[in-house]
Amino acid sequence: MPSASPAPSAGPAAGRRGRPGYDQQSVLNIAVEVFNRHGYDATSMGILAENLGISKSAIYHHVPSKEDLLALALDHALGGLESVWEAPEAQAGTAEERLEFVVRSTVRVLTERLPFVTLLLRLRGNTETERAALERRRSFDRQVASLIEDARAEGTIRKDIDPRTVSRLLFGTINSIVEWYRPGGPLSPEKLAEDVVAVLFDGLHTRS
Amino acid sequence: MPSASPAPSAGPAAGRRGRPGYDQQSVLNIAVEVFNRHGYDATSMGILAENLGISKSAIYHHVPSKEDLLALALDHALGGLESVWEAPEAQAGTAEERLEFVVRSTVRVLTERLPFVTLLLRLRGNTETERAALERRRSFDRQVASLIEDARAEGTIRKDIDPRTVSRLLFGTINSIVEWYRPGGPLSPEKLAEDVVAVLFDGLHTRS
Incomplete structure (x- = not known):
């Protein structure tokens, strides 16, 4: 899957964020699955964190907000x-x-x-x-x-x-x-x- | 719009329920619009009552439950x-x-x-x-x-x-x-x- 070009609101540093085990693209892939399953509005950062198996604060290492995802x-x-x-x-x-x-x-x-x-x-x-x-x-x-x-x-x-x-x-x-x-x-x-x-x-x- | 045949769970008396101003079919027409707008799961009897402009208990004169609707x-x-x-x-x-x-x-x-x-x-x-x-x-x-x-x-x-x-x-x-x-x-x-x-x-x- 080719990398998405970063949206303007994610800022130029978005691509360099991250933690061992996940890069931004794999966080994005999982987030999209969760959005499709629960609906975007009904998906909280807590639900995303659960599906990623990481803490809420760890998600913020990858992207500033749910809307940026x-x-x-x-x-x-x-x-x-x-x-x-x-x-x-x-x-x-x-x-x-x-x-x-x-x-x-x-x-x-x-x-x-x-x-x-x-x-x-x-x-x-x-x-x-x-x-x-x-x-x-x-x-x-x-x-x-x-x-x-x-x-x-x-x-x-x-x-x-x-x-x-x-x-x-x-x-x-x-x-x-x-x-x-x-x-x-x-x-x-x-x-x-x-x-x-x-x-x-x-x-x-x-x-x- | 022809009348829906009553679902078995609504019982044979369902068609004769009702209150002045609404019959079961018009309650149904409005309920379906609300289900489509909010999603069935997210629609409470309270939201339905608000859209119908009647009390929750008045809805129960028309149908026994949201699932019957x-x-x-x-x-x-x-x-x-x-x-x-x-x-x-x-x-x-x-x-x-x-x-x-x-x-x-x-x-x-x-x-x-x-x-x-x-x-x-x-x-x-x-x-x-x-x-x-x-x-x-x-x-x-x-x-x-x-x-x-x-x-x-x-x-x-x-x-x-x-x-x-x-x-x-x-x-x-x-x-x-x-x-x-x-x-x-x-x-x-x-x-x-x-x-x-x-x-x-x-x-x-x-x-x-």
Whole structure:
């Protein structure tokens, strides 16, 4: 699992904090599991400490606060999603080709950073950190919606469905993966991405 | 909104309980909104009473307990889904035709009983009532999975995707509707059902 870039609020020293046995990334991995299990709001630093098997004060050696852990976790999810647009395949070719690439890559990020994206998708927007993350997520969604518009305009995506509905159904299909996909099982991330692209673009019908 | 059939634990007299100003169905409608907003576990009878604008003891004139309200609500969602199989179109025709009918009808139930199905889809299985509802939901899912198998066997549904993945993506697309669909908006339930069937079976690509 690649390291999350530190959120601004964690401060430049955050990456150098730590104690023997844990580094910040492994604290983060466990914290995200606990957030997903109990809900972020219901998770106290005490519950986190219990799950990490260290004292509350030891957690503060790794991060200044629970909200900083959340910020780091959400940045890991969003950073992965946003990096999709940096690939050359997201920038060249027909809108349809770019849209397929973005769908495939989004599925890959979901599977690779599954608990982090799960946390992102379950946010309720109760804190400033959550609202900032939701705004970054909406910005990602808007870029996809714009690609859908371009694909309609070039005539490769059907026009009988409102583009907002297309966008909702596309994200509905992709995002629901976090509810059932289990990494390490018989379905590889690559085959899953291929299946999602196949169903979304060509449908379930047999083609003659 | 048709009346939910009373859950067994509510007893045959449940429908005749009540006080001026509220009947059991309107108590149920408000309770479901509150459960969805706060989560079932976090909703106390006190919070319910506050939202209903009546005293806690007045709620007990309508239903014996919070769990009975949950049972009635879940039965309303599940009863709607299960009724899909009773229509003649679910029983005759090719497997593909029956599957399309079931998808269309499931979307209609979702839109007509939106808060009830939302509650069902967010269940965590912490109580006996929840576990019984989840078992009924799994039984519905198994019937759909069996229809997918039949459609593969007759050659109308593609065979390059594992039927479990097909089933997951199909339910992922359908169930995600509860997260964004708003009844009374520009998108009618009928057009939404048509769009979902179009995307799932024929895909987003323009067909020549």
